[in-house]
Amino acid sequence: MAKPAAPDFHQLESLGEDIKRYVLSILGNDLYPPDPFRYYSGLAYAIRERLIRMWLATQASYYDSMSKRVYYLSMEFLPGRFLMNYITNMGMEDGCRQAAADLGFSLDDLAEEERDAGLGNGGLGRLASCYMDSMATQRIPGYGYGILYDYGLFHQRIVNGWQEEEADNWRRHGSPWVIDRVEHLYEVKFYGRSEAYTDPQGVLRYRWAEADTVMAMPCDILIPGHGGKHVTNMRLWAAASSTGFSLRDFNQGDFLGAMQSKIHSENISKVLYPNDEPIQGKELRLRQQYFLVAATLRDIIRRHKKSGPGFDEFPDQVAIQLNDTHPTIAVAELMRILVDEEFLGWDEAWAICRRTFAYTNHTVLPEALETWPADLLGRVLPRHLEIIAEIDRRFLLEVAAAHPGDQGRQNRLAIIDPASRRVRMAHLAIVGSHKVNGVARLHSDILREKVFPEFDALYPGKFTNVTNGITPRRWLLQANPALSRLITARIGPDWTTDLDRLAELLPLAEDPDFRKDWRAAKRENKKRLARYVLRKSGMGINPDTLFDVQVKRMHEYKRQFLNVLHVVTLYNRLRRDPHLAVPPRTVLIGGKAAPGYFMAKRIIRLITAVAETVNADDAVRSRLRVVFLPNYCVSQAEKVIPAAELSQQISTAGMEASGTGNMKFALNGALTIGTLDGANIEIMEAVGRENIFIFGLTAKEVEATRAAGYDPGRRVAADAELAEALDMIGRGYFTPSEPDLFAPILDNLLRHGDYYLVTADYRACLEAQDAVNALYLDPEAWTAASIRNTANMGFFSSDRAVLEYAKNIWNIEPLGE
Ligand code: NBY
Structure with a gap:
């Protein structure tokens, strides 16, 4: 018997009417005033119905097989x-945009209503x-x-600099x-x-x-x-x-x-x-x-x-x-x-x-x-x-x-x-x-x-x-429409289910026109993030600065503290020399600390304190800004990652099992600064040693360093910039009214042996950041490296992993x- 033609479950013509019907019948609401949450829900139910029909068909094929x-x-x-993911995966985006517009909404605004x-x-x-x-x-x-x-x-709020x-x-x-x-x-x-x-x-x-x-x-x-x-x-x-x-x-x-x-x-x-x-x-x-x-x-x-x-x-x-x-x-x-x-x-x-x-x-x-x-x-x-x-x-x-x-x-x-x-x-x-x-x-x-x-x-x-792998549907196609459009225009749409196809972008790294378009897409994403930060925190950030991002759970082994030491050092250098030849930077850090994790919460407080001081200092304000992004979560990641240019993956080698954020950033064209830990190693092999900033002890060296009885004091004594940064933090420079706030962090480092070897990797981290600055000052070279990152990330698709x-x-x- 001939197979019946696949039914078309999408049926987008009736979408607008369906949405209104759901607002009335399922939600029991009036259509007026046109409340976005109601219309988001109505749209969601309309999508859900189409999805259920398809699912029933899939189940039948399971049993058959x-x-x-x-x-x-x-x-x-x-x-x-879920909403945008369903819509993109089911290929309903154009129809949904139209239906939302007909009802007086933008689809993106409706999507923001979802928790x-x-x-x-x-x-x-x-x-x-x-x-x-x-x-x-x-x-x-x-x-x-x-x-x-x-x-x-839990939902994270920042109140007076502390996580709540x-x-x-x-x-x-x-x-x-x-x-x-x-x-x-x-x-x-x-x-x-x-x-x-x-x-x-x-x-x-x-x-x-x-x-x-x-x-x-x-x-x-x-x-x-x-x-x-x-x-x-x-x-x-x-x-x-x-x-x-x-x-x-x-x-x-x-x-x-x-x-x-x-x-x-x-x-x-x-x-x-x-x-x-x-x-x-x-x-x-x-x-x-x-x-x-x-x-x-x-x-x-x-x-x-x-x-x-x-x-x-x-x-x-x-x-x-x-x-x-x-x-x-x-x-x-x-x-x-x-x-x-x-x-x-x-x-x-x-x-x-x-x-x-x-x-x-x-x-x-x-x-x-x-x-x-x-x-x-x-x-x-x-x-x-x-x-x-x-x-x-x-x-x-x-x-x-x-x-x-x-x-x-x-x-x-x-x-x-x-x-x-x-x-x-x-x-x-x-x-x-x-x-x-x-x-x-x-x-x-x-x-x-x-x-x-x-x-x-x-x-x-x-x-x-x-x-590990990540899904290119959510993490590139859906999160980064600007870059996705550009990629699809050049190599066709098949990369979304066959990520190795991104390698076809490699020769385009040499094409100045393509690099220009690539930069424009990135800039659009940076502007989108700047609007988001403004909306959420009232703070303006400049899309023409280097966006340096570390978002992940707060943990000592992930070494957000090392990131802070770099920021403080950069701040000191800029105060000493306002004409320092480094690109202006916006450092964005986000992540939740487990509620009972004392040290992680203290590090959040340190970040917010450093941010307050740096951002209030007119001498550096156009050169360095620091933002703590409250409530890092999946939907925030979808806005932050496509806008990032530098991805911080700086865990103590041997401690981050894999990381998957590292993959999302590189797929979206950020360059990684990181240690030889977890999947960073495989990312380095894929994108090429010259398109990534690797620094610090290897896992074997970490083990040997600890075994030999590491002495942070000696390291600090030998490094004036490190000593200065630690001293400022320890003395309460960033929290003058509570000078001892960060004593526990310093104690961990200086009196309890610096288990995570922050001081051991500090100098190497700074040198890697110097290399970042140098490359960023050459936008064509930076963009080419960015394209090569995306082009070489095929292996990290979760399709390959499953x-x-x-x-x-x-x-x-x-x-x-
Ligand atoms: O799993 C993470 C690893 O740290 C990361 O390197 C890796 O890429 C990722 C995926 O393989 N681990 C992780 O996220 N762990 C937890 O979220 C977790 C949750 C619950 C508990 C412990 C760890 N728990 O004890 O209940």
């Missing part, structure tokens, strides 16, 4: 805004969202699974993108006890008794691939109490007690944890993790059973990717289901588990490796602790067989640390997976050689690398057309 699917389990997704979905902390969550986009675009059958937090990452946190109630006015599936509730258990019993065949078995239950409701967010032919979805779980309230308590007259237990269960999906350190003892966080895992596995198994095959074929149908250790309790949960509920033998169940799971590690910071006290885990998930102990017992027999008599090795590798009685989630993830990957080549090498060498020896070939996962880890073929 019976293909293996990947389930990407992540406690965090950071999609940002970001900020259900993640930073790189890890954003990576998950880029991978969703690429899986949909590359037709890799898969789903994202996560939690629908009522409150995303506000709740991010992102769905206060509803969200058109979230589709509640009230018909598919699952029960999730907590607490209670593990109970042994003998089945009718006389076999000893275990069940989970006297547990509390919470209901998990699936909420879907649709993810259209580019070109709009394939739509996948993210299934996010929301918690609901199982009974409304406990009837037993109510009957005893304890209404408030009954309500309490209802609130207790609904708390589970209330709020995303910021990646503070104290998170690891938090019972609610553990309950969140299990909630995600239990509901997701139920859903996966339901789908598996519906499609027919038995459990021996489970790993041929299902791949589960653990986005860091946060969902690792899934290993124990799948074992529990297979052994306790499906009655498989332990060995059979274990083989299935290992073939199903794979684990991505995103950090080597020892303090960030997740562990849970065994007694806490055993109280919340009693049966799981038993299962983990049994996995551990069998695993340690394996270790003992490979290294007889080596008790030290057993202790080091044990899943449950015998000394601290803490469950090491990374060990459970490694033992329970068939592949473990790092997120950039250097990071994967460090995992294998430094962090988990004994696991690598035990399991040759298990450790692998997939360098195809690598599909081939090397998931064993999944993309679906055909």
Whole structure:
């Protein structure tokens, strides 16, 4: 039978009427006065309807193909805004612009009405969202699974120079993108006890008794691939109490007690944890993790059973990717289901588990490796602790067989640390997976050689690398229309799904006309950002200065402090010599500090203090400005990154697993100043050593420097400019009314050994900045380097990354057309 012609789901002729109808019928609002939020919502519902139709068609093709699917389990997704992403990926931009204009709005203004979905902390969550986009675009059958937090990452305000946190109630006015599936509730258990019993065949078995239950409701967010032919979805779980309230308590007259237990269960999906350190003892966080895992596995198994095959074929149908250790309790949960509920033998169940799971590690910071006290885990998930102990017992027999008599090795590798009685989630993830990957080549090498060498020896070939990637749809096509238009005009539109095609721009770096157009596009973006900064902070910045940007979470290892030292030094040089031959600069810094991270918050205060002083100083005002951008988030990144000319990626080498901001900037034609850390190394190899400013110690040198007992005092004594900058900060030059404000930062550096080696890399950083200045004074050379950056970034597409996962880890073929 001939295939029916693909239906046209877009139907843009009726869009204007649809929008009005939705404003009336779904939102129950008047069309007048024409409120932008109402019209944004109306447009969103009109898009949503078209999307749902396409998604239903995609689902049908999944079932037809019976293909293996990947389930990407992540406690965090950071999609940002949806509207423009849907519109660009579905190719509806012209129609939507017209419809908005007919209603008296600009599409861009309507798009600004949307609140970001900020259900993640930073790189890890954003990576998950880029991978969703690429899986949909590359037709890799898969789903994202996560939690629908009522409150995303806190909103940051700057008050008197300090960070203040506000709740991010992102769905206060509803969200058109979230589709509640009230018909598919699952029960999730907590607490209670593990109970042994003998089945009718006389076999000893275990069940989970006297547990509390919470209901998990699936909420879907649709993810259209580019070109709009394939739509996948993210299934996010929301918690609901199982009974409304406990009837037993109510009957005893304890209404408030009954309500309490209802609130207790609904708390589970209330709020995303910021990646503070104290998170690891938090019972609610553990309950969140299990909630995600239990509901997701139920859903996966339901789908598996519906499609027919038995459990021996489970790993041929299902791949589960653990986005860091946060969902690792899934290993124990799948074992529990297979052994306790499906009655498989332990060995059979274990083989299935290992073939199903794979684990991505995103950090080597020892303090960030997740562990849970065994007694806490055993109280919340009693049966799981038993299962983990049994996995551990069998695993340690394996270790003992490979290294007889080596008790030290057993202790080091044990899943449950015998000394601290803490469950090491990374060990459970490694033992329970068939592949473990790092997120950039250097990071994967460090995992294998430094962090988990004994696991690598035990399991040759298990450790692998997939360098991170970013979606070119959001991060170039959508965020940077000016540059995208220019690129498409020269090389056609196919780069959006085949990013290597950008290499066709390389010869154009030699073309003065093209360079002129390139500069004009960049300038348009800089003006757009200047308007944004003016709107948000009342501060004017000059688009004819060098835009030097560092935006990312605030962390000591990312060394925003090193950036500040450069700013202070530049300030001192300009005060001494107002005619210094350097280009005028605007330094923009943004990022959130975890609420409990004292030092990171202090560094924000330092940045705002330096900004106040510098910006008020008439002697340098046309040469140097410093801006702290409050509330860095995905939608802000979309404005900042296309306007950046210099991208600061200056972490202590060996500490930033990969970075993905670094990729977004280079793709948008910013030149990187950075260390040989994470993916910076691969970016350098791609764009060419002469088109990037690399400085500082390598990861190996960092290790050696620390091992030799680094003495920051000597370094400072030998460097007058460094000593001067530190002295000003330490003496309260920037905060005269509170001279001791930054003493803790200086103490860290000078009395506690400068762990992040800021002073060690200071001079090299300044020399690299001298090279930046020299090149920027030659606009033609700078522009050529900028073009070469963009042209060489093809490798960093998340399309390449997910195809690598599909081939090397998931064993999944993309679906055909
Ligand atoms: O993951 C980041 C890495 O720092 C970065 O180098 C890498 O590019 C990116 C993607 O692979 N890690 C990250 O963003 N981590 C978190 O956001 C995070 C979130 C929660 C917790 C810890 C870390 N937690 O303990 O709950």
